[in-house]
Amino acid sequence: xxxxxxxxxxxxxxxxxxxxxxxxxxxxxxxxxxxxxxxxxxxxxxxxxxxxxxxxxxxxxxxxxxxxxxxxxxxxxxxxxxxxxxxxxxxxxxxxxxxxxxxxxxxxxxxxxxxxxxxxxxxxxxxxxxxxxxxxxxxxxxxxxxxxxxxxxxxxxxxxxxxxxxxxxxxxxxxxxxxxxxxxxxxxxxxxxxxxxxxxxxxxxxxxxxxxxxxxxxxxxxxxxxxxxxxxxxxxxxxxxxxxxxxxxxxxxxxxxxxxxxxxxxxxxxxxxxxxxxxxxxxxxxxxxxxxxxxxxxxxxxxxxxxxxxxxxxxxxxxx
Numbered sequence: 261x262x263x264x265x266x267x268x269x270x271x272x273x274x275x276x277x278x279x280x281x282x283x284x285x286x287x288x289x290x291x292x293x294x295x296x297x298x299x300x301x302x303x304x305x306x307x308x309x310x311x312x313x314x315x316x317x318x319x320x321x322x323x324x325x326x327x328x329x330x331x332x333x334x335x336x337x338x339x340x341x342x343x344x345x346x347x348x349x350x351x352x353x354x355x356x357x358x359x360x361x362x363x364x365x366x367x368x369x370x371x372x373x374x375x376x377x378x379x380x381x382x383x384x385x386x387x388x389x390x391x392x393x394x395x396x397x398x399x400x401x402x403x404x405x406x407x408x409x410x411x412x413x414x415x416x417x418x419x420x421x422x423x424x425x426x427x428x429x430x431x432x433x434x435x436x437x438x439x440x441x442x443x444x445x446x447x448x449x450x451x452x453x454x455x456x457x458x459x460x461x462x463x464x465x466x467x468x469x470x471x472x473x474x475x476x477x478x479x480x481x482x483x484x485x486x487x488x489x490x491x492x493x494x495x496x497x498x499x500x501x502x503x504x505x506x507x508x509x510x511x512x513x514x515x516x517x518x519x520x521x522x523x524x525x526x527x528x529x530x531x532x533x534x535x536x537x538x539x540x541x542x543x544x545x546x547x548x549x550x551x552x553x554x555x556x557x558x559x560x561x562x563x564x565x566x567x568x569x570x571x572x573x574x575x576x577x578x579x580x
Contacts, residue, residue, distance in 0.1 A: 283327055284308050285355035287320035289344075292393060296386075297365040299344040301355035302326035302400060314345030315546055316538040318352050326360060326400040332408035332577040335390050336363035339415030340377050340449070340478070342537075343370050347414065349538040353566035357574060360404055364390045369416065378453040380431075380479070383420040384464035387411065391468055408577040410471040412569065414536050415506065418477030422515065425472050426465035426490030429482035431457035437481055437510070445505045446479060465490060471576035473569050474523075475536045476500055480511035488518040496572045497523040498565070500531035502553060524572065530556045538562065 368376025
């Protein structure tokens, strides 16, 4: 009898321990009927395996659906010339923390096709379409809580999520900026394909977005106090202190100064612009994107980066 009781207690304890374990990250790559490439990560159970994705690798479960429940959703917007896989490690960390994550490859602004890279007004709308698709068409849509949606963006993606949260850039500022900084990345890009700065900025605010993480935002100087005054959601903002692509103080710092409420601001010593991308499987494959300054540990940085993002979204998108 005592043995049976002990066995029963052990079984209960084992079940409780199993239920307390963090979920694994499930993953699927999707092409929508409109031809948009997506990566979707979600909390699940099963045996994970290591697989390549873009320039990095991820340990995920393939072929299972999301765990039941009402999970918060985070949508991701990559930088110019990137794709949905650029922040896979961050997506995996969020999925293991109970989030559904969806990242798109921006049409016309990716590594295969950059023909519309300066049509920045199209980016926030694409992010809104992604949210709608996840809520209405994704096979696991019943497990998403539509009241708890966040957005993450890097570089041009940082600009994107600021606009999606209500920010209204003044693109006419780009000409003045480039007159004094002609060799910067932004100015080199717009010389080949000018921005549509004479046209009114379209309405891009998406009230479904409740919190945003912004890393090294492109064209940050185009946002003034009036332009960012509609951004009332919590913001976590990141700057790379050795960013040679979007150098201080005209990008992350300009955004921080113009936000109506203080952002949770992180400045990373010795980090370069592309250190916000997931660590590469083989840095020699794409040295410009994968390389870091001597002594800078991108893997260790991402351990902290991902933990801070998980903490921020967990707090700001917590269930009532």
